[in-house]
Amino acid sequence: MSAVTASATHAGPLRVLLQNRVVTLSIVVLGIFAIAAIFAPYLTPYQPNGLSMRERLLPPSSEHWAGTDELGRDIFTRLIYAGRVSLAVGLGVAALASVFGVVLGILAGFFSRLDPAISRLLDAMMAFPDVLLAIALLAAFGGSLLNLIIALAIVFTPRIARVVRASSLVVRELTYVEAARALGVSTPRILFHHVFRNITSPIIVQATFIFAAAMLSEAGLSFLGIGIDPSMPTWGVMISAGRQYIDTAGWLILFPGLAITICVVALQLTGDGLRDALDPRIRKSI
Amino acid sequence: MEHPPLISVEGLSKRFPTRAGDVHALEDVNFSIPRGSIVGLVGESGSGKTTLGRCILRLVEPSEGRVMFDGQNILDLPPKELRALRRRMQIIFQDPFSSLNPRMRVRTIIEEGLIAHRLGGTSRERRDRVATLLEEVGLQADHMTRFAHEFSGGQRQRVGIARALAIEPEFIVADESVSALDVSVQAQILNLLLDLCEARNLTMLFIAHDLSVVEYLCDQVVVMYLGHVVENGSTALVHSQPAHPYTTALLSAAPVPDPFAGRDRNILKGEIPSPLSPPSGCVFHTRCPLMVEHCRQAVPELRAVGGRRVACHRAEDVLAMGPATGAAATL
Ligand SMILES: Nc1ncnc2c1ncn2[C@@H]1O[C@H](COP(=O)(O)OP(=O)(O)OP(=O)(O)O)[C@@H](O)[C@H]1O
Ligand code: SF4
Ligand SMILES: [Mg+2]
Numbered sequence: 001m002s003a004v005t006a007s008a009t010h011a012g013p014l015r016v017l018l019q020n021r022v023v024t025l026s027i028v029v030l031g032i033f034a035i036a037a038i039f040a041p042y043l044t045p046y047q048p049n050g051l052s053m054r055e056r057l058l059p060p061s062s063e064h065w066a067g068t069d070e071l072g073r074d075i076f077t078r079l080i081y082a083g084r085v086s087l088a089v090g091l092g093v094a095a096l097a098s099v100f101g102v103v104l105g106i107l108a109g110f111f112s113r114l115d116p117a118i119s120r121l122l123d124a125m126m127a128f129p130d131v132l133l134a135i136a137l138l139a140a141f142g143g144s145l146l147n148l149i150i151a152l153a154i155v156f157t158p159r160i161a162r163v164v165r166a167s168s169l170v171v172r173e174l175t176y177v178e179a180a181r182a183l184g185v186s187t188p189r190i191l192f193h194h195v196f197r198n199i200t201s202p203i204i205v206q207a208t209f210i211f212a213a214a215m216l217s218e219a220g221l222s223f224l225g226i227g228i229d230p231s232m233p234t235w236g237v238m239i240s241a242g243r244q245y246i247d248t249a250g251w252l253i254l255f256p257g258l259a260i261t262i263c264v265v266a267l268q269l270t271g272d273g274l275r276d277a278l279d280p281r282i283r284k285s286i
Numbered sequence: 287m288e289h290p291p292l293i294s295v296e297g298l299s300k301r302f303p304t305r306a307g308d309v310h311a312l313e314d315v316n317f318s319i320p321r322g323s324i325v326g327l328v329g330e331s332g333s334g335k336t337t338l339g340r341c342i343l344r345l346v347e348p349s350e351g352r353v354m355f356d357g358q359n360i361l362d363l364p365p366k367e368l369r370a371l372r373r374r375m376q377i378i379f380q381d382p383f384s385s386l387n388p389r390m391r392v393r394t395i396i397e398e399g400l401i402a403h404r405l406g407g408t409s410r411e412r413r414d415r416v417a418t419l420l421e422e423v424g425l426q427a428d429h430m431t432r433f434a435h436e437f438s439g440g441q442r443q444r445v446g447i448a449r450a451l452a453i454e455p456e457f458i459v460a461d462e463s464v465s466a467l468d469v470s471v472q473a474q475i476l477n478l479l480l481d482l483c484e485a486r487n488l489t490m491l492f493i494a495h496d497l498s499v500v501e502y503l504c505d506q507v508v509v510m511y512l513g514h515v516v517e518n519g520s521t522a523l524v525h526s527q528p529a530h531p532y533t534t535a536l537l538s539a540a541p542v543p544d545p546f547a548g549r550d551r552n553i554l555k556g557e558i559p560s561p562l563s564p565p566s567g568c569v570f571h572t573r574c575p576l577m578v579e580h581c582r583q584a585v586p587e588l589r590a591v592g593g594r595r596v597a598c599h600r601a602e603d604v605l606a607m608g609p610a611t612g613a614a615a616t617l
Contacts, residue, residue: 174384175381175384175385176384176385176386176387178340178345178377179377179385179386179446180398181345182343182376182377183372183376183398183399183449183453184369184372184373184399184402184403185398185402186369186402189402193387193389194387197389198387198389
């Protein structure tokens with residue numbers, strides 16, 4: 001194999017990713033959501049909790065792009081601020097679940113002695129329906145934003161741990177890991193530089209899917225009134241509060257519903273695109 | 287007076303437990319490697335060569351036996367002392383593709399051992415050392431910033447050699463280190479290994495598929511069959527007068543003109559028996575043209591015959607027949 005063809009197959013995953021127009025669009029959409037969340041105060045003249053009794057349940061207009069709710073609060077403003085919390089939950093859960101999952105998965109994949117115990121624990125966690133497990137954990141921890149993130153992170157940890165375990169089982173048999181052992185490289189260094197750094201692709205893909213799933217779960221829990229303190233708006237909280245006006249003022253749940261749907265679909269599509277771009281088997285055929 | 291050997295393998299056995307039963311990869315292996323010599327290890331695929339090399343470096347735990355390295359049994363060493371001893375022994379792998387971490391630059395790959403053993407000094411000194419090593423193995427200093435995928439197979443193998451040499455080991459296992467390469471590149475790498483052994487006074491266990499490459503490189507040869515050492519002696523002697531029917535067969539399958547030609551075909555009639563249930567008596571009896579009833583029952587001891595060690599009840603007969611006759615009988 002010549003050096004030229006070798007480097008061609010390694011053409012940046014980013015290039016491969018952006019060749020897919022649907023994925024590019026998804027990333028742009030996610031970027032817009034992120035920018036809106038970060039710059040929320042600069043994007044709207046209203047306060048998310050600014051009440052106005054005279055302006056209750058107004059339909060969308062040039063003044064209130066997404067209308068107002070039963071307390072006269074501007075829904076567009078609340079959507080942006082709610083996006084901050086919803087995105088923070090998704091991001092926090094994805095990050096924390098990745099940390100837990102990587103630790104458990106590498107330990108199980110690399111140390112055969114720990115594997116049975118860890119694998120059984122993961123199987124047991126997977127056996128519970130996601131939402132039920134989250135409810136149980138929240139009941140134990142008490143409801144707060146941080147506890148919600150921790151509870152959902154625990155719920156989604158097995159998804160990361162399983163791909164990490166499977167990948168570690170493969171990588172640990174590769175010759176360069178044996179070479180490192182033969183050199184006398186310490187086990188922690190082997191785990192990080194030789195195992196972890198070679199299994200980051202499936203972790204990133206899974207974390208993207210968890211991001212989406214966590215946002216959906218948060219909405220579901222908020223809808224059931226179990227998640228976060230309702231004074232802190234999330235898209236789920238807004239839907240939950242707006243459902244009694246579904247016949248008379250449908251925009252109360254339409255817009256937060258759209259926000260969740262668009263965000264989750266964009267994340268899913270990005271995850272699919274990442275999986276294709278990072279999977280060397282698919283990339284070789286491109 | 288004879289120097290004590292650097293490596294001495296005593297009664298080494300390795301069984302891999304699998305669902306189908308124990309794989310008998312090595313059975314009571316005994317041989318030694320004199321300091322400064324190159325010992326060839328040959329045998330068909332599956333005969334246990336890689337397992338033996340890995341056991342000697344304790345990259346897998348043997349089931350039984352001892353591996354004496356410079357007078358100490360490395361199988362007794364606690365993990366910390368073992369890691370320290372790893373500095374003195376290294377391995378060069380068969381597959382130049384899977385043996386280099388794809389996420390690391392060549393410099394990081396080569397200096398990893400230096401860092402692990404706190405040998406390299408400052409980052410600058412390590413850099414210089416990596417540069418020297420790269421030149422020594424026939425690459426260029428500026429290759430150190432590249433990744434493994436930017437190299438050809440032969441160049442990768444050179445990186446693997448530089449990695450092994452970086453910590454200045456005394457002993458190296460070269461596990462079929464050229465068989466995955468193009469024929470023309472094989473000769474270059476073999477000569478590089480030979481030069482390095484001489485320049486650095488290395489002791490080497492050179493694992494190969496067939497005897498022809500071994501004759502070119504090695505002082506002594508160990509012939510393995512199904513986890514057993516069947517013949518062991520000076521390369522010249524074993525080559526000119528094999529005393530084991532299996533060695534005879536290996537030799538007859540290795541045409542003389544091109545010592546570097548890669549051959550990977552079945553050498554003997556019949557399949558190599560499964561190491562899950564090795565044959566009784568002499569493990570070679572299912573394929574041996576000289577087999578007699580006694581061979582089925584009694585395991586032949588590795589004994590001295592005609593200046594080498596051989597495990598065959600009829601070694602004297604094999605010697606008397608000469609290499610040509612033995613081969614003719616086999617093929
Ligand atoms: N980790 C393992 N688990 C189970 N069996 C194994 C393992 N490693 C090796 N074996 C078996 O042990 C036997 C010897 O294998 P080994 O790789 O040492 O042979 P080899 O002589 O190096 O062969 P090759 O020329 O193909 O490299 C084979 O039957 C192999 O299937
Ligand atoms: S002991 Fe018997 S079967 Fe084994 S190699 Fe010698 S002659 Fe052949
Ligand atoms: Mg091998």
